[in-house]
């Protein structure tokens with residue numbers, strides 16, 4: 104297991120659609136997933152997508168505080184409902200946060216790391232936001248593409264105590 108360098112938004116791989124994984128019975132895929140989990144945790148992220156570590160593949164990991172880590176292989180959004188504005192950041196856009204449009208609920212299907220089909224029905228809150236954010240990465244999309252308005256992107260203190268968070272950190276729904 105290893106912490107990998109996280110690429111920033113000027114790298115072309117972040118704008119490419121990742122390739123689908125054909126088989127999960129593959130030692131290099133399993134190693135990549137373990138390294139992505141280490142890298143996400145090292146950066147205090149809520150999620151990380153393979154293109155962020157230079158691999159143009161349909162693989163993402165998400166870890167919502169106090170929940171089990173979620174590994175998504177070839178994930179697809181099946182349904183979204185509603186719209187909301189939330190604050191967001193990205194490990195590949197260090198030093199910035201923005202206000203973006205996201206869905207209220209998100210339903211996805213994917214394979215887990217063992218190749219078994221999983222489905223997450225009507226996710227809400229931070230999980231819904233992270234699912235949209237990470238699956239966007241696998242399609243070459245960054246949160247900068249969803250800003251509510253051009254000026255709704257701001258610099259944060261370079262030495263802020265708040266860690267750089269992937270997806271979110273301060274979701275605006277009540278009760279979180």
Ligand code: NI
Pocket residue numbers: 192193194195236240269270
């Ligand atoms: Ni990101």
